[in-house]
Amino acid sequence: MSTKLNHIAIVVEDIDKAIAVYRDAIGLPLTAVNEEPAEAVKVAYFPTATGEVELVQPTTSDSGIAKYLAKKGEGLHHVCLEVDNIEETAGVLTAKGMEVLGEIRTNKRGDRYIFVHPKSAHGVLIELYEPAGRGA
Amino acid sequence: MSTKLNHIAIVVEDIDKAIAVYRDAIGLPLTAVNEEPAEAVKVAYFPTATGEVELVQPTTSDSGIAKYLAKKGEGLHHVCLEVDNIEETAGVLTAKGMEVLGEIRTNKRGDRYIFVHPKSAHGVLIELYEPAGRGA
Numbered sequence: 001m002s003t004k005l006n007h008i009a010i011v012v013e014d015i016d017k018a019i020a021v022y023r024d025a026i027g028l029p030l031t032a033v034n035e036e037p038a039e040a041v042k043v044a045y046f047p048t049a050t051g052e053v054e055l056v057q058p059t060t061s062d063s064g065i066a067k068y069l070a071k072k073g074e075g076l077h078h079v080c081l082e083v084d085n086i087e088e089t090a091g092v093l094t095a096k097g098m099e100v101l102g103e104i105r106t107n108k109r110g111d112r113y114i115f116v117h118p119k120s121a122h123g124v125l126i127e128l129y130e131p132a133g134r135g136a
Numbered sequence: 137m138s139t140k141l142n143h144i145a146i147v148v149e150d151i152d153k154a155i156a157v158y159r160d161a162i163g164l165p166l167t168a169v170n171e172e173p174a175e176a177v178k179v180a181y182f183p184t185a186t187g188e189v190e191l192v193q194p195t196t197s198d199s200g201i202a203k204y205l206a207k208k209g210e211g212l213h214h215v216c217l218e219v220d221n222i223e224e225t226a227g228v229l230t231a232k233g234m235e236v237l238g239e240i241r242t243n244k245r246g247d248r249y250i251f252v253h254p255k256s257a258h259g260v261l262i263e264l265y266e267p268a269g270r271g272a
Binding site: 002003004005006008010011012013017018020021022024025026027028029048049050051052053055073074075076079081082083084089092093096098116118120121122123124126128 | 138139140141142144146147148149153154156157158161162163164165184185186187188189191209210211212215217218219220225228229232234252254256257258259260262264
């Protein structure tokens with residue numbers, strides 16, 4: 001296995017104010033700010049040589065992430081770990097009694113992903129991610 | 137500037153139980169588990185090709201991180217961003233009215249670091265880090 005850190009996602013109330021900190025003050029390289037209507041968020045992407053930082057602002061008030069922000073406030077939302085074979089990893093987790101959230105899903109690019117509940121990962125919402133074209 | 141993601145640190149109650157998740161189930165590469173008496177923690181290091189994940193267990197009940205764990209529970213403790221020139225970055229943050237915690241400190245290897253208060257970084261405790269031998 002060669003699991004690695006893919007990205008971390010920080011939920012924020014105002015993406016422009018957050019960019020002023022993470023790009024303008026701290027110097028992270030911003031490459032794009034995209035609306036993602038399917039997820040009801042706006043995302044700022046800061047890819048670095050060693051993993052990506054994402055700032056995520058909800059664009060509606062009724063999505064899961066909007067409710068998370070309302071309840072918990074700004075801060076880390078999830079950590080994404082890239083795995084070789086997502087079925088295998090999700091299967092191992094389930095066999096060990098850990099809780100994954102729903103089924104493995106596929107995005108428009110063909111990447112597959114599933115989330116692990118924070119209570120099964122020592123308080124961190126973990127996204128498992130297998131890029132398109134890898135795996136079985 | 138070429139700021140990049142250096143590591144994320146997750147505070148846990150029992151490092152062996154957490155290793156069973158992050159190494160044995162998810163497949164992150166564990167290279168060492170070290171006692172760090174100066175910080176009153178035990179740390180498990182999982183360096184990946186794209187940044188490191190660290191699990192951190194307090195070894196006393198009266199350290200800052202032990203109190204954090206008691207108050208907030210397990211989960212992300214901080215995100216470390218590696219910068220080219222820590223004086224410059226800390227100076228920019230301060231000039232913009234953001235709060236850094238204390239002074240720039242130096243560890244045994246000569247690396248320098250300082251923390252940014254979560255209220256100044258949209259809810260995330262940020263460690264700024266400049267490896268030894270870089271900078272002015």
